[in-house]
Amino acid sequence: MKLSLEEKERLESIYQSYLNNEKILKMNEVSMHRGSNTYLHSFRVAKLAIKRALRRKKHLDLESILVASILHDYYLYDWRKDKSKKKHHAKKHPFIASTNAKRDFDISDKVCKIIEEHMWPFNFKCFPNTKEARIVNNADNTVAFKEVLTSIKHKKKRMNKYMDKIQTLF
Numbered sequence: 001m002k003l004s005l006e007e008k009e010r011l012e013s014i015y016q017s018y019l020n021n022e023k024i025l026k027m028n029e030v031s032m033h034r035g036s037n038t039y040l041h042s043f044r045v046a047k048l049a050i051k052r053a054l055r056r057k058k059h060l061d062l063e064s065i066l067v068a069s070i071l072h073d074y075y076l077y078d079w080r081k082d083k084s085k086k087k088h089h090a091k092k093h094p095f096i097a098s099t100n101a102k103r104d105f106d107i108s109d110k111v112c113k114i115i116e117e118h119m120w121p122f123n124f125k126c127f128p129n130t131k132e133a134r135i136v137n138n139a140d141n142t143v144a145f146k147e148v149l150t151s152i153k154h155k156k157k158r159m160n161k162y163m164d165k166i167q168t169l170f
Contacts (some may be wrong), residue, residue, distance in 0.1 A: 010063075011170075015066060030078055049135050052139060064110050066169075113129075
């Protein structure tokens with residue numbers, strides 16, 4: 001899929017509006033896989049999801065993919081520290097993230113559905129039913145897998161490297 005300059009600028013503008021949003025910046029405080037955080041993880045997922053979507057020949061809703069990717073882990077709690085959330089985190093956090101995203105941002109029902117379906121196959125009942133949801137799900141699984149395999153020993157170096165890489169979408 002080829003983008004016009006106008007489309008690229010629109011997507012970059014959306015990306016930048018979330019990148020520096022004070023509510024989104026709170027995600028820096030929520031730990032993720034192997035020393036990452038939900039902020040860094042989500043923007044890496046967004047970049048990969050858009051990259052993969054652009055490889056497709058068919059028309060996709062890139063804006064929904066972008067926004068859902070950024071907000072897919074917008075649950076805003078550290079499940080490792082809160083024992084009550086630890087047991088069912090993998091199944092419940094997509095719905096908590098969707099509820100939080102609806103509360104804090106003007107997002108579509110389609111974006112909410114993509115967020116809710118991003119944890120398949122861990123949440124087996126929520127199969128990603130649209131191409132956009134499958135792209136976000138796949139990008140999330142890829143980034144999470146890479147984060148889990150990365151050594152904690154090189155956490156600081158990796159974090160700085162990825163922070164530089166997420167500053168722009170394209």
